Amino acid sequence: MENSQIIRIENLVKRFPMGKGEFTALNGIKLSLGQGEFAGLIGPSGSGKTTLLNIIGSLDVPSEGSVTVLGRSIGALSTGEAARLRKENLGFIFQSYNLFAVHTVYENIEFPLLLLKYPATERKRMVTDALEWVGLTDKIKSKPPQLSGGECQRVAIARAMVKKPSLVLADEPTANLDAANSHNILKTMVNLNRELKTSFLFATHDDKVISYLRRKIFLLDGRVDNDIIISN
Amino acid sequence: MIKFLFKGLLRDKSRSRLPIIVVAVGVMLTVFLHAYIVGFMGDTIETNARFSTGHVKVMTRAYSDNMQQIPNDLAITGISSLLEDLDREFPGFEWTPRIQFGGLVDAPDESGETKSQGPAMGFGMDLLSESSGEAERLNLQKSLVRGKLPGSPGEILLSETFSRKLKVNPGERVTLISSTMLGGMAIHNFTISGTLFFGQEALDRGTIIADIEDVRMALDMEDATGEILGFFLDGFYNDDLALSEADRFNATFGSVSDEFAPVMKSLSRQGGMGTYVNLAKGWSTYISLIFIFAMSLVLWNAGLLGGLRRYGEVGIRLAMGEEKGHVYRSMIIESVMIGIIGSVFGTILGLSFAWLVQEYGINISGMMQGSAMLMPEAIRARITPPDFYIGFLPGIAATVIGTMLSGIGIYKRQTARLFKELEA
Numbered sequence: 001m002e003n004s005q006i007i008r009i010e011n012l013v014k015r016f017p018m019g020k021g022e023f024t025a026l027n028g029i030k031l032s033l034g035q036g037e038f039a040g041l042i043g044p045s046g047s048g049k050t051t052l053l054n055i056i057g058s059l060d061v062p063s064e065g066s067v068t069v070l071g072r073s074i075g076a077l078s079t080g081e082a083a084r085l086r087k088e089n090l091g092f093i094f095q096s097y098n099l100f101a102v103h104t105v106y107e108n109i110e111f112p113l114l115l116l117k118y119p120a121t122e123r124k125r126m127v128t129d130a131l132e133w134v135g136l137t138d139k140i141k142s143k144p145p146q147l148s149g150g151e152c153q154r155v156a157i158a159r160a161m162v163k164k165p166s167l168v169l170a171d172e173p174t175a176n177l178d179a180a181n182s183h184n185i186l187k188t189m190v191n192l193n194r195e196l197k198t199s200f201l202f203a204t205h206d207d208k209v210i211s212y213l214r215r216k217i218f219l220l221d222g223r224v225d226n227d228i229i230i231s232n
Numbered sequence: 233m234i235k236f237l238f239k240g241l242l243r244d245k246s247r248s249r250l251p252i253i254v255v256a257v258g259v260m261l262t263v264f265l266h267a268y269i270v271g272f273m274g275d276t277i278e279t280n281a282r283f284s285t286g287h288v289k290v291m292t293r294a295y296s297d298n299m300q301q302i303p304n305d306l307a308i309t310g311i312s313s314l315l316e317d318l319d320r321e322f323p324g325f326e327w328t329p330r331i332q333f334g335g336l337v338d339a340p341d342e343s344g345e346t347k348s349q350g351p352a353m354g355f356g357m358d359l360l361s362e363s364s365g366e367a368e369r370l371n372l373q374k375s376l377v378r379g380k381l382p383g384s385p386g387e388i389l390l391s392e393t394f395s396r397k398l399k400v401n402p403g404e405r406v407t408l409i410s411s412t413m414l415g416g417m418a419i420h421n422f423t424i425s426g427t428l429f430f431g432q433e434a435l436d437r438g439t440i441i442a443d444i445e446d447v448r449m450a451l452d453m454e455d456a457t458g459e460i461l462g463f464f465l466d467g468f469y470n471d472d473l474a475l476s477e478a479d480r481f482n483a484t485f486g487s488v489s490d491e492f493a494p495v496m497k498s499l500s501r502q503g504g505m506g507t508y509v510n511l512a513k514g515w516s517t518y519i520s521l522i523f524i525f526a527m528s529l530v531l532w533n534a535g536l537l538g539g540l541r542r543y544g545e546v547g548i549r550l551a552m553g554e555e556k557g558h559v560y561r562s563m564i565i566e567s568v569m570i571g572i573i574g575s576v577f578g579t580i581l582g583l584s585f586a587w588l589v590q591e592y593g594i595n596i597s598g599m600m601q602g603s604a605m606l607m608p609e610a611i612r613a614r615i616t617p618p619d620f621y622i623g624f625l626p627g628i629a630a631t632v633i634g635t636m637l638s639g640i641g642i643y644k645r646q647t648a649r650l651f652k653e654l655e656a
Binding site for chain 2: 057059079080083084085086087088090092094098100101102103107110111112114115
């Protein structure tokens with residue numbers, strides 16, 4: 001399944017100003033990710049997981065080194081180009097869902113397609129497909145406050161997946177869910193990864209998530225400590 | 233996309249209803265206060281106009297030069313033709329002759345001897361013609377305390393205070409002692425038809441009102457009058473128009489060499505009224521500007537807070553690839569919509585309240601007891617053309633500026649912090 005590289009990172013260093021000095025969050029990261037991978041950045045708080053996810057998601061830029069995502073060098077992108085990369089190719093799943101509370105499930109999932117200016121009939125078909133993937137066709141008119149946490153995260157997954165992005169970045173997606181819901185969500189994502197060939201990259205320290213990963217990238221103090229690929 | 237944003241705006245009450253209410257209340261207060269200030273300042277002008285100055289006044293040049301003395305020996309004669317000329321050449325006014333006079337009112341006892349006497353300030357005005365609007369203009373019917381308005385020649389009205397002082401009642405006779413137009417002594421008997429309460433000490437102290445034909449007869453002023461008052465047909469004083477009309481009249485009818493030639497003076501050129509008119513204009517402007525500025529600050533803050541409150545939503549949109557400029561523009565469009573809707577509602581509400589206060593007024597006669605100044609007994613708002621647009625300035629501009637300022641945060645926001653912020 002995993003073939004062409006969609007992420008290539010060479011000697012990535014990320015420093016943040018701290019007081020009069022600097023704090024090095026990432027220090028010499030070298031990494032690549034192929035299409036269709038189901039991988040996770042694993043490590044304790046402060047290990048650099050979210051910082052690395054930010055840079056891959058074109059939300060931040062490297063201090064040194066190069067990060068290439070889908071053939072585009074993150075450090076060289078303008079803010080508009082970075083926004084376009086996120087809009088067209090990346091999906092985001094957040095720990096606290098971050099759905100639009102006043103919009104229905106349908107409208108939340110439709111939003112990325114509106115940004116991409118898909119025609120209405122196409123949007124309807126794609127949203128319906130996404131709802132089927134996550135098993136929420138009966139909640140189409142519900143609004144986030146009427147849903148459980150698990151259902152909300154499934155809507156967030158559908159929103160991230162509806163445009164069939166090449167890469168989904170998920171930051172602690174199960175942190176607010178109980179065990180049963182966490183497993184349901186993870187199974188859904190595994191299925192989508194298999195069916196749509198979408199790459200998933202998690203930032204997590206949750207054992208439940210880790211147990212589903214097929215590649216485990218351990219970070220420690222801003223460095224790749226271990227990189228384990230689980231064979232099928 | 234616009235539909236999506238519009239749905240969000242409609243459904244999120246704290247994003248639409250609350251800001252619209254805040255804007256509407258701010259705009260309503262701005263519109264109402266402006267109308268109220270204009271009305272309050274204008275009411276004093278109108279009260280003086282109704283009783284004394286008219287919106288414009290036509291007199292002889294000599295009478296005008298000594299107007300404070302009310303010199304009826306310098307009155308205008310041959311007014312029938314002059315009134316015809318005025319009606320024809322200046323149809324934007326309602327013209328009405330008035331005679332102001334002073335004198336002594338003597339109340340006799342049963343044997344015809346003087347029971348009481350008092351100095352009086354008199355107004356001769358058209359009370360008996362069916363077409364006359366004088367009784368209505370001076371609100372005489374509602375000011376009646378006892379008796380009735382004059383219905384036939386020889387009847388007069390006394391202020392209630394004056395009648396009590398003279399110990400006379402409606403139906404009794406009094407004698408006016410004054411001087412004729414030609415300088416002779418005038419003695420004329422009248423029957424009191426009713427008494428009036430003006431609510432203004434200057435008038436209540438000793439006013440008598442009689443039909444102008446009776447006054448002409450008493451003062452030997454056949455086809456003459458002290459002054460001809462002109463009132464704008466819409467009932468409100470317009471200084472610029474009054475000045476230009478007066479200049480037009482004086483250029484046509486005036487004569488520098490003839491002291492008995494008619495001259496027209498606008499209200500602002502009579503006595504100290506010019507100062508008051510300028511004061512009214514200035515204060516209306518200053519107070520309105522201060523209030524507009526204050527409301528702008530309030531609404532600016534409302535816009536600012538509205539924008540800041542949506543930081544999370546904006547963060548999601550940025551993370552999902554919406555460009556900063558697009559987010560910023562959509563927030564501005566929303567604030568314009570909120571500003572327009574709030575301003576329309578606020579203006580309608582402000583105009584409604586202003587209309588109520590314009591129609592019914594707020595009675596302050598209790599506060600005016602003891603005052604010698606001719607002021608209205610009820611404060612009334614006055615709706616003027618600026619009231620229809622003045623609220624839109626703070627309503628739209630301030631809301632949009634507030635949103636624009638809060639939106640600057642979008643540009644300065646580090647997308648690198650989005651994940652952390654959105655987890656909060």
